[in-house]
Amino acid sequence: MINFIPTLPKETTFNRFFQSHDYASLTEQFDGLYFTRRFEKSSKKRRFFKDHPERFLVKNSDKHFAGWLSLACMFIGFAGSFCCAIYLPAWLIFFFGEPFDYHFFIAVLIWNLFWLNAFPWSMRVGSDNIIYFDRLTGRVGYTKPFTHQTEKDEFGNASFAWQDIVCTTQYVVTTQYGNQAHIPYIQHRDLDTYPESGVEVAVSESANSRTYCYLFWEEVCRFMDNTKPLPDVPVYEAVRHLDPVTATFDKENGRPERFWQDMSFDQQYSIEAKLISEAFDFAFDKPQAEITKPWEIWPIDPEMPLPVFDNKYKFKRLLKQITFGYPL
Numbered sequence: 001m002i003n004f005i006p007t008l009p010k011e012t013t014f015n016r017f018f019q020s021h022d023y024a025s026l027t028e029q030f031d032g033l034y035f036t037r038r039f040e041k042s043s044k045k046r047r048f049f050k051d052h053p054e055r056f057l058v059k060n061s062d063k064h065f066a067g068w069l070s071l072a073c074m075f076i077g078f079a080g081s082f083c084c085a086i087y088l089p090a091w092l093i094f095f096f097g098e099p100f101d102y103h104f105f106i107a108v109l110i111w112n113l114f115w116l117n118a119f120p121w122s123m124r125v126g127s128d129n130i131i132y133f134d135r136l137t138g139r140v141g142y143t144k145p146f147t148h149q150t151e152k153d154e155f156g157n158a159s160f161a162w163q164d165i166v167c168t169t170q171y172v173v174t175t176q177y178g179n180q181a182h183i184p185y186i187q188h189r190d191l192d193t194y195p196e197s198g199v200e201v202a203v204s205e206s207a208n209s210r211t212y213c214y215l216f217w218e219e220v221c222r223f224m225d226n227t228k229p230l231p232d233v234p235v236y237e238a239v240r241h242l243d244p245v246t247a248t249f250d251k252e253n254g255r256p257e258r259f260w261q262d263m264s265f266d267q268q269y270s271i272e273a274k275l276i277s278e279a280f281d282f283a284f285d286k287p288q289a290e291i292t293k294p295w296e297i298w299p300i301d302p303e304m305p306l307p308v309f310d311n312k313y314k315f316k317r318l319l320k321q322i323t324f325g326y327p328l
Contacts, residue, residue, distance in 0.1 A: 007166045008184075013217045014282050016275045017231035019219075020268040023238070025202040027328055029309055033321045049132050054230065054239040054246070057133040057223045069122050073115040078324035080108035081164040107328050112325035119327045130185065131199050134225050135243075138162045146196045160197070164189050170200070171215045173294040184213045196273055211279050213326055232294050234260035234268055259295045267304040 031037045091100060103164045115122070129144040146158040153159035159233045170185045188197035203212040210226050216232040222231055229249035237260045240246045260268065282288075291297055307313060320326040 007168055008214070008217045010221045011287075012222050013288075014218055014259070014279055015222075015285050015288055015307070016278065017219060017222055017233050017290075018272045018275050019154045019233050020259065020265060021234035021237075022265040022268075023234070027317075029315055030317060032314070033320050034116055034119075034327050036117040036120055037327075041275065049130065053235055054240075054242045055134060055136045056228040057135070058298050059131050059133075060129070065268075069129055070115075072118065073122070074324045074326060077108065077112040077115060080104075080111060082324040099146070109322065111120040112322060114325075116321050116325040117328055119325075133220055133224055135161070135223055138224065138226065140165045142197070146194065146195060148193060149196075158187055158196075160194075165197075166174060167213075167220075169210050169218050181208060182213055184216050209280065210275075211282075214284050215279055221281070231290070232292060234263070237261055253292060255293075257308060259300075263298075263300050264304045264306050267298075267301050268302075273297055 009028070028062060030108075049058045082238075087101075087104070129142070132141050132143075134141060134153070137153070138161065139153060140162055141153050141155065141157045143157050148158070149158040151159055156179045167184050167186050168191050169182050171180055171182055183204060184201045186199045186201065191198060201216060203216045222228070226245060229246035230243055232255070237258070240250055240255075250283040268306060
């Protein structure tokens with residue numbers, strides 16, 4: 001059973017936009033046992049959209065099986081590693097005189113390394129369709145085929161004017177066990193004519209509140225308002241100069257060239273968690289002022305430094321790969 005509520009307004013009230021981004025990620029510098037990393041790239045079309053976050057806001061437009069497949073394989077690998085961790089001390093204490101069964105250890109190691117290196121292909125299982133919001137043209141595009149839509153964008157995809165796209169929330173059953181959650185549902189205002197435009201967006205693993213839906217839609221609406229600069233959040237810092245409105249605003253606002261890039265991901269995550277917590281106490285009625293000088297609100301914490309590329313980092317990365325085939 002699906003329960004609709006009225007269309008969400010295209011305005012922002014909470015005005016606390018935050019998308020953490022790990023600029024200091026060391027994953028590109030050390031692959032460890034992840035030998036197939038070079039095949040990790042997604043389709044060229046989808047990659048183009050994600051490589052230009054100053055122009056495109058990208059969301060999955062179909063339920064993707066790949067994420068669940070990867071999680072299931074990693075869970076099996078971790079369960080096997082956990083059993084190995086229990087068996088080894090038990091053998092040393094209670095069965096030291098008995099032959100050591102190393103076959104299980106080898107099997108777990110092979111499983112984890114196999115799925116670690118199969119990750120680029122497992123991510124292609126299921127749909128690769130996306131919906132993307134184009135800040136430059138003010139349009140919304142879909143990579144999946146449409147029956148009746150003949151208007152295409154520069155990429156040859158079905159495209160609609162932003163003003164024709166609306167969002168509601170649904171309270172839906174998300175699992176076979178009856179779990180329910182609130183999710184945003186994006187669609188063309190004329191859904192009968194364009195039924196393919198309906199898109200469910202997963203906003204949280206436990207979205208038992210519409211707050212996550214409101215935050216998601218505010219993010220989209222604020223991004224598509226190209227009369228304003230991009231929100232000052234980590235994910236946009238390295239590309240702010242590519243958006244003319246944003247570049248002009250930053251110059252007038254006295255923004256430092258680097259701020260988020262010099263902040264640790266741990267501190268970013270703590271800020272994001274705090275803002276989400278505040279959102280649950282917000283009524284989403286009267287707009288509050290947007291934070292335009294985050295460097296004054298959240299100075300960089302020297303006790304939360306950026307990660308260092310050293311042997312300790314390499315060891316932790318290898319341990320994750322060996323114990324449960326974690327690629328990142």
